[in-house]
Amino acid sequence: MVRKPEIYANAFSNKETAFTRAEREQHGLIGLLPSAVETLELQATRAYAQFKRFNSRIEQYFYLDALHNRNETLYYKLLVDHIQEMFPVVYDPTIGQAIKEWSQNYRSSRAVYLSINNPEDIETAFKNTGLSAQDVDLIVCSDAEQILGIGDWGVNGTDISVGKLAVYTAAAGIDPRRVIAVNLDVGTDNQDLFADPLYLGNRHARVRGQAYDDFIDAYVKTASRLFPNALLHFEDFGAGNARRILMKYRDSYRVFNDDMQGTGAVVMSAVTSGLKVTKQGFKEQRLVVYGAGTAGTGMADQISAAMQREGLTREQAKSLVYLIDKNGLVTTDMPNLPNYQQEYARDPDEVASWKNAEGKIGLLEVINQVKPTILIGTSTHHLAFTEQVVKAMCAGVERPIILPLSNPDEKIEAFPADIIPWSEGKALVCTGIPVDPVPYKGVDYHIGQGNNALIYPGLGLGVIISKANKVTDAMLQAAAQALADQVNPTELGHALLPPVSRLREVSAIVAAAVAAQAQAEGVAQVSANDWLETAKQAMWHPTYA
Numbered sequence: 148m149v150r151k152p153e154i155y156a157n158a159f160s161n162k163e164t165a166f167t168r169a170e171r172e173q174h175g176l177i178g179l180l181p182s183a184v185e186t187l188e189l190q191a192t193r194a195y196a197q198f199k200r201f202n203s204r205i206e207q208y209f210y211l212d213a214l215h216n217r218n219e220t221l222y223y224k225l226l227v228d229h230i231q232e233m234f235p236v237v238y239d240p241t242i243g244q245a246i247k248e249w250s251q252n253y254r255s256s257r258a259v260y261l262s263i264n265n266p267e268d269i270e271t272a273f274k275n276t277g278l279s280a281q282d283v284d285l286i287v288c289s290d291a292e293q294i295l296g297i298g299d300w301g302v303n304g305t306d307i308s309v310g311k312l313a314v315y316t317a318a319a320g321i322d323p324r325r326v327i328a329v330n331l332d333v334g335t336d337n338q339d340l341f342a343d344p345l346y347l348g349n350r351h352a353r354v355r356g357q358a359y360d361d362f363i364d365a366y367v368k369t370a371s372r373l374f375p376n377a378l379l380h381f382e383d384f385g386a387g388n389a390r391r392i393l394m395k396y397r398d399s400y401r402v403f404n405d406d407m408q409g410t411g412a413v414v415m416s417a418v419t420s421g422l423k424v425t426k427q428g429f430k431e432q433r434l435v436v437y438g439a440g441t442a443g444t445g446m447a448d449q450i451s452a453a454m455q456r457e458g459l460t461r462e463q464a465k466s467l468v469y470l471i472d473k474n475g476l477v478t479t480d481m482p483n484l485p486n487y488q489q490e491y492a493r494d495p496d497e498v499a500s501w502k503n504a505e506g507k508i509g510l511l512e513v514i515n516q517v518k519p520t521i522l523i524g525t526s527t528h529h530l531a532f533t534e535q536v537v538k539a540m541c542a543g544v545e546r547p548i549i550l551p552l553s554n555p556d557e558k559i560e561a562f563p564a565d566i567i568p569w570s571e572g573k574a575l576v577c578t579g580i581p582v583d584p585v586p587y588k589g590v591d592y593h594i595g596q597g598n599n600a601l602i603y604p605g606l607g608l609g610v611i612i613s614k615a616n617k618v619t620d621a622m623l624q625a626a627a628q629a630l631a632d633q634v635n636p637t638e639l640g641h642a643l644l645p646p647v648s649r650l651r652e653v654s655a656i657v658a659a660a661v662a663a664q665a666q667a668e669g670v671a672q673v674s675a676n677d678w679l680e681t682a683k684q685a686m687w688h689p690t691y692a
């Protein structure tokens with residue numbers, strides 16, 4: 148059995164057939180590789196051809212995952228060069244399936260696992276990474292309670308952190324050697340996982356309450372102390388925890404909740420673009436959010452803040468926002484309303500005459516009554532935006548903004564291939580998953596991917612280059628505006644957001660806007676005159692050292 152020298156065994160330093168003769172001599176690789184010395188480009192040609200041989204996205208996912216573990220540079224070379232094609236493989240929607248099968252397919256790991264049963268191990272675990280204080284720019288963690296729209300996946304959710312980090316690097320050139328993926332294993336309430344002998348996580352119910360809060364507190368404080376420059380990204384937590392954690396730490400730690408803040412910002416961009424078409428301001432909008440959890444209420448917050456920036460009072464803005472959840476329109480008389488829904492709950496007297504079917508005021512009735520200009524789906528209720536719903540939106544306003552944002556495919560509220568013809572091309576649409584353009588009456592309708600992936604990579608890069616000590620609302624607004632500025636959607640069929648193929652370029656622009664805002668607000672620890680150039684220079688590119 149050949150024992151590979153470290154330089155060859157380590158995915159970060161491995162060049163495989165690109166090791167030169169001199170390197171092979173220097174590192175004891177003579178005889179361990181075929182004689183050809185290849186370029187990265189040639190290796191990428193071979194790897195791409197191998198990738199193409201797989202017929203399904205999940206097989207392609209595992210091929211790329213193995214490559215990621217073997218040769219990091221070649222993996223990112225492929226991802227950057229084929230970002231549009233590979234994005235749906237390493238990220239949404241394929242990642243949902245990969246997570247479901249994670250324990251069965253487990254081969255090797257790229258993450259740090261922190262268990263609620265051993266909170267005293269947090270520091271040791273981070274130290275075992277071999278990374279020291281100045282070595283880490285970014286940590287993505289998840290407790291996996293609400294993975295995408297597919298629910299609780301316990302330790303299997305590790306791959307959401309890994310996938311988000313891959314997108315950070317491919318999209319914004321975040322140095323992959325300076326990041327850590329973390330799984331916070333607090334147990335799982337997904338009973339099916341316990342029936343599987345191969346399940347790799349803690350085999351008990353989710354720990355909640357004080358013990359959970361103490362564990363998160365220990366994580367935030369230990370990670371921030373050991374890696375003082377790192378941005379702590381929170382992903383796919385349950386609705387109650389997501390908001391609570393963000394509110395608790397956002398003023399004193401460098402934390403970011405992607406599902407609330409990243410999604411809120413990308414929706415702000417999409418709506419800003421849509422308003423270029425309808426030539427209106429935020430304060431003229433009526434918003435219906437269908438699915439008032441982490442993402443939905445995060446969006447309501449950002450859109451209502453935009454209304455207030457245009458001069459409305461908080462009460463006026465609130466009166467233009469309608470939340471619908473499982474029990475229908477959210478009203479103040481509902482028992483046990485979560486605090487994140489209370490802000491927008493309607494007075495039952497105001498809606499007393501609205502049609503109440505099966506004990507709730509449903510989506511269609513709300514649309515008929517409110518005539519919303521914007522309808523957002525973050526419900527995981529697949530195909531909830533029916534033809535009737537879309538037609539009701541079009542009956543209320545000329546160009547409704549309709550954003551079915553639930554991921555992955557099996558959760559989306561409606562597919563653009565239906566919305567476009569149902570609305571006769573009038574609806575302004577974005578989806579969370581990637582979708583092909585929809586041909587309709589001689590026009591190709593391009594659909595922007597309203598996914599936080601268009602925001603968080605650039606936002607993270609902006610935080611890293613400015614060493615901002617926190618993520619402020621104004622930094623999120625700057626990111627959203629910079630993204631919206633990248634498109635002109637006024638021509639029929641144009642997308643509301645830039646295409647994923649432009650993500651590297653767009654992420655640099657977003658990063659520059661975020662860093663400039665951090666500097667303007669005094670939260671940046673470094674300053675620059677030309678943030679765009681600084682962002683571009685800071686990007687890591689997949690090339691061999």
Ligand SMILES: NC(=O)c1ccc[n+]([C@@H]2O[C@H](COP(=O)([O-])OP(=O)(O)OC[C@H]3O[C@@H](n4cnc5c(N)ncnc54)[C@H](O)[C@@H]3O)[C@@H](O)[C@H]2O)c1
Nearest residue numbers: 295296386438439440441442472473526553554579598599
């Ligand atoms: N496109 C993006 O960038 C993006 C970002 C974050 C989340 N999402 C998607 O949004 C969805 C929700 O994610 P989340 O993290 O907010 O989850 P969540 O569990 O916090 O929120 C979902 C909400 O929908 C409600 N709901 C469930 N069934 C419903 C129904 N039939 N009618 C009305 N409401 C219903 C739930 O009660 C809950 O309040 C997921 O599919 C996720 O993938 C998309």
Ligand SMILES: O=C(O)C[C@H](O)C(=O)O
Nearest residue numbers: 239295296406554598599
């Ligand atoms: O991960 C994604 O694709 C977007 C979002 O964070 C989600 O939870 O759905």
Ligand SMILES: [Mg+2]
Nearest residue numbers: 295382383406
């Ligand atoms: Mg998410």
